[in-house]
Amino acid sequence: MYVIGLFIVMAILLEAVMKVLHSVLGLAGVDGHVGKLPVIGANLTLLVSILMVWLFGDWGMVLGGWGWVHEDEWINYVANGAIICGMIPLKDAVFNAINKGLRA
Numbered sequence: 001m002y003v004i005g006l007f008i009v010m011a012i013l014l015e016a017v018m019k020v021l022h023s024v025l026g027l028a029g030v031d032g033h034v035g036k037l038p039v040i041g042a043n044l045t046l047l048v049s050i051l052m053v054w055l056f057g058d059w060g061m062v063l064g065g066w067g068w069v070h071e072d073e074w075i076n077y078v079a080n081g082a083i084i085c086g087m088i089p090l091k092d093a094v095f096n097a098i099n100k101g102l103r104a
Contacts, residue, residue, distance in 0.1 A: 003065035008094060010062065011087040014049050021048065045088075050081030 021044075025031040035041040053061070054077050061069070063080050070076050 003062055006062050006065070007084060007087045008091045010052075010084045011091040014045070014052060014084055015088060015091075017048060017052060018045055046082060046085045049085040050077055053077050053081045053084065 022031060025034055034044065040047065058064075061076055061080055063069070063076070063083065068079075070079070
């Protein structure tokens, strides 16, 4: 259970990093140009998530809590980064449920 909580915390951190990145890119006046790049613009959040896992090192390897560690280190970074990026909608759903008082 703590692994899912850690994924949600990492998704919160990823959204904070993306807000800062977008504000810095907007301040520099290149936010529109970066968004129009074919591969980078559409997958910027995923790329930042993978970079974030790489920067955290062993602490960013959340899948290790479930015993999943690949022998190729780069696959660990990509898999953990992709799952953290994919946890953003789950994080939003959890926060919406908390805001509604967990009622249907």
